Amino acid sequence: MIVDTHAHLYYESLINNIEDVLKRAEDAGVEKIIAPAVDYNTSLQLLELSAKYNMIYAALGIHPCDVNKYEYNELEKIEKLFGNEKIVGVGETGIDYYWDTSYNDKQKEFFRLHIELAKDKELPVIIHTRNSIDDAIQVVIENYSEKLKGQFHCFDGTVEQLNKVMRIENSFQSPEKSSGLGTFYVSFTGNVTYKKYSYTDTVAKIPIDKILSETDSPFLSPVPYRGKPNEPAYIVNTIKKIAEIKNMNEEDMKKQLRENAKSLFNI
Numbered sequence: 001m002i003v004d005t006h007a008h009l010y011y012e013s014l015i016n017n018i019e020d021v022l023k024r025a026e027d028a029g030v031e032k033i034i035a036p037a038v039d040y041n042t043s044l045q046l047l048e049l050s051a052k053y054n055m056i057y058a059a060l061g062i063h064p065c066d067v068n069k070y071e072y073n074e075l076e077k078i079e080k081l082f083g084n085e086k087i088v089g090v091g092e093t094g095i096d097y098y099w100d101t102s103y104n105d106k107q108k109e110f111f112r113l114h115i116e117l118a119k120d121k122e123l124p125v126i127i128h129t130r131n132s133i134d135d136a137i138q139v140v141i142e143n144y145s146e147k148l149k150g151q152f153h154c155f156d157g158t159v160e161q162l163n164k165v166m167r168i169e170n171s172f173q174s175p176e177k178s179s180g181l182g183t184f185y186v187s188f189t190g191n192v193t194y195k196k197y198s199y200t201d202t203v204a205k206i207p208i209d210k211i212l213s214e215t216d217s218p219f220l221s222p223v224p225y226r227g228k229p230n231e232p233a234y235i236v237n238t239i240k241k242i243a244e245i246k247n248m249n250e251e252d253m254k255k256q257l258r259e260n261a262k263s264l265f266n267i
């Protein structure tokens, strides 16, 4: 009953062995996998994969580390691919200041365009951040509408930054208008299992109805698979650690995570 909300299935280590990868995932209790694209070509690849395999869903968009290669109308090509029920999100998009800060404005503008697309399609926006959470929150707030909902994936923020994310909807919604939309979720990957992980406090503090499970495969494998390519089956090791940090029974944690994925992605 687990949903891996973030796995880049088009990487060679995964796609070349996709049947085995899916079988191992199923054996580990993974029911559904959401695979986010990073550009037009991976969007096409994931559409094909999601059509072929029941358990795979797709999110389409352009990764912030890739936007420098494109004009703004690149996203219009991707926009034309929407309308298929296996597409459950827009992204991944966001802002990344770790690799390159020479095109920050372009990253922000692409992020804004993805947010507009998400509002238009009434789908969640999948947000990547690296050293950029405050600016990403700012872009979300500037472009907020009640139709907007999303996921801050692989969250590398402090408790204070988490609280800012959790307050996004409150700053816009009057209590009588709580529609179930306008909600932001946060997810953590295999790095929560590392000895030197810096955000254990953030995991401890997140409300349990706002947390999602993900692997970010093939990256950030949890212990004891660290150093090997990550895959959806390894999500159980990450969930185990999150349950431990939150002092929760593992099965209850899985149930809660499943419900949260359903309420955001409607799957």
Ligand SMILES: [Zn+2]
Residues within 6 Å of the ligand: 006, 008, 036, 092, 128, 216
């Ligand atoms: Zn990703």
